[in-house]
Amino acid sequence: MHILxxxxxxxxxxxxxxxxxxxxxxxxVVDNLSSGKLSNLPEHSNLKxxxxxxxxxxxxxxxxxIDAIAHLAAIASVNFSWVQPLEAHHNNLSATLAVxxxxxxxxxxxxxFTSSAAVYGNPSQxxxxxxxxxxxxxxxxxxxxxSEQYASLFSQKLGLSSVGLRLFNVFGxxxxxxxxxxxxxxxxxxxMKQGKPITxxxxxxxxxxxxxxxxxxxxxxxxxxxxxxxxxCLICNIGTGKRISLLEIVDIMKASFPQWNAPINFAPPxxxxxxxxxxxxxKASSVLDFMPDGVMNPEIVQILAG
Ligand code: UD1
Numbered sequence: 001m002h003i004l005x006x007x008x009x010x011x012x013x014x015x016x017x018x019x020x021x022x023x024x025x026x027x028x029v030v031d032n033l034s035s036g037k038l039s040n041l042p043e044h045s046n047l048k049x050x051x052x053x054x055x056x057x058x059x060x061x062x063x064x065x066i067d068a069i070a071h072l073a074a075i076a077s078v079n080f081s082w083v084q085p086l087e088a089h090h091n092n093l094s095a096t097l098a099v100x101x102x103x104x105x106x107x108x109x110x111x112x113f114t115s116s117a118a119v120y121g122n123p124s125q126x127x128x129x130x131x132x133x134x135x136x137x138x139x140x141x142x143x144x145x146x147s148e149q150y151a152s153l154f155s156q157k158l159g160l161s162s163v164g165l166r167l168f169n170v171f172g173x174x175x176x177x178x179x180x181x182x183x184x185x186x187x188x189x190x191x192m193k194q195g196k197p198i199t200x201x202x203x204x205x206x207x208x209x210x211x212x213x214x215x216x217x218x219x220x221x222x223x224x225x226x227x228x229x230x231x232x233c234l235i236c237n238i239g240t241g242k243r244i245s246l247l248e249i250v251d252i253m254k255a256s257f258p259q260w261n262a263p264i265n266f267a268p269p270x271x272x273x274x275x276x277x278x279x280x281x282x283k284a285s286s287v288l289d290f291m292p293d294g295v296m297n298p299e300i301v302q303i304l305a306g
Pocket of ligand 1: 077116118169183184201202206246273277
């Protein structure tokens with residue numbers, strides 16, 4: 001297959017690109033390199049790279065037949081969406097609509113795109129299934145929710161089959177650790193590598209469903225290939241189905257960074273921090289045959305330790 005991966009030079013997109021190439025596919029990556037890096041991508045004869053904003057792409061940019069689009073280009077930051085909501089809206093919502101229009105122009109029948117657990121807001125029950133009410137508490141969550149609604153509407157109109165993957169807390173190599181709003185595991189592993197202190201916001205007993213980035217890439221691959229009805233939009237949680245507290249994470253990580261002995265600081269909880277999060281992955285396992293391997297364990301932390 002020939003797959004167009006938007007945001008393919010980014011954290012998750014580059015792992016997906018690698019997996020698609022490894023399994024014999026051709027990949028065209030479109031990335032504006034605002035957060036992605038060329039160094040995330042392998043040198044490969046089946047890989048073509050276009051440095052462009054997806055909002056500026058036209059059908060003429062793609063001369064070879066494309067079979068499916070995996071849309072991962074986004075500004076995946078809750079905080080950014082509060083500080084610059086219009087810019088976030090363009091990159092997270094308008095961009096999805098632009099990709100849907102590309103599907104129409106290029107006569108593409110399968111679209112897989114990133115949604116987020118942020119669509120649920122504060123969960124009222126755990127684990128969170130796709131039937132849980134959606135009530136985003138950030139512009140980011142709202143942009144992802146409306147992206148799903150656009151995909152559903154246009155899938156019917158165009159006879160497209162689309163899949164929105166509601167990602168839980170993704171971690172793994174290439175996740176940028178350098179902002180206050182980076183994923184907690186990348187922040188902690190970076191601090192531990194440098195012998196620096198870490199800060200736990202709250203009591204550390206909050207839990208998250210941390211999913212390894214290579215498992216997320218597998219979920220995308222499965223969603224690209226799943227036999228689905230034309231005109232349908234499938235929405236699936238992608239997590240491990242398990243939750244783990246921050247204190248447990250720190251314990252696991254300490255074992256992989258035995259030289260680290262800097263202090264653990266405690267600070268007040270972040271504003272609107274969710275207490276617990278855990279995906280119900282029954283739908284992903286039954287419809288996509290998705291079963292994650294890499295639950296947070298010392299072997300994976302070892303990879304993060306480099
Ligand atoms: C995550 C997603 C976000 C999504 C939300 C949906 C990431 C990076 N973010 O946010 O896009 O909207 O789920 O529910 O996956 N923490 C510390 N110390 C730190 C950094 C974080 O204690 O240095 C704590 C946070 O306060 C939080 C937990 O660790 O309680 C996880 O934080 P984070 O990795 O930023 O993810 P979420 O806030 O869960």
